[in-house]
Amino acid sequence: MSDFTKLTSVKEIAPGSMKRFTVGDKNIVIANIGGNFHAFEDKCPHLSAKLSTGLLLGNNLTCMSHGARFDIITGKPDSVTDKPLNKLEVKVEGDDVYVKV
Template sequence: MAEFVKVANTSDLAPGQVKLVEVGERWVALFNVGGQFYAIEDRCTHDDGPLAEGMLDGHVIMCPRHGATFDVRTGAALTFPAVTPVPAHEVKIEGDAVLVSTQRKRK
């Protein structure tokens, strides 16, 4: 069974914002897209770019290094130069708490 850790309050992240959070031993980018929260690991699979520093457009985050894009809901690589998905983590909301699973989502 997955363990969840509190990483933020819902009020910490307005829609369209990204926050870098620590989940267990991993750095994860937490996204608020229209009031829905998503989490993917913070490293571009092409060149280890910091995704939390990228530009968010809807459900798509662009790596600030070479422009690869990923779907924040699933971690899927959408454009070159990335071809490998970024691991995603399940997110739960309990009251005002944003909880992220310490385990990667299974495909």
């Protein structure tokens, strides 16, 4: 798919939290960082663990499996791995959050 898909409403993901969605065969996480939405695959680039079970503090996400840490905004890692998050493009229209998958 190369189109944007509506996944949720802005009201469904509180600031400082994240939520997992499935689109086809892809598992996607959307995080709300200060009212800005960021999406990425729910798969740690380090060892493929689920990131949706990770710890989100500010814009930093820690994978609970092996402690890999990522900046949600840039996707850059800052520990165990040098592989970045697989970020996805997000757009908000009105109250709806869309992700390009």
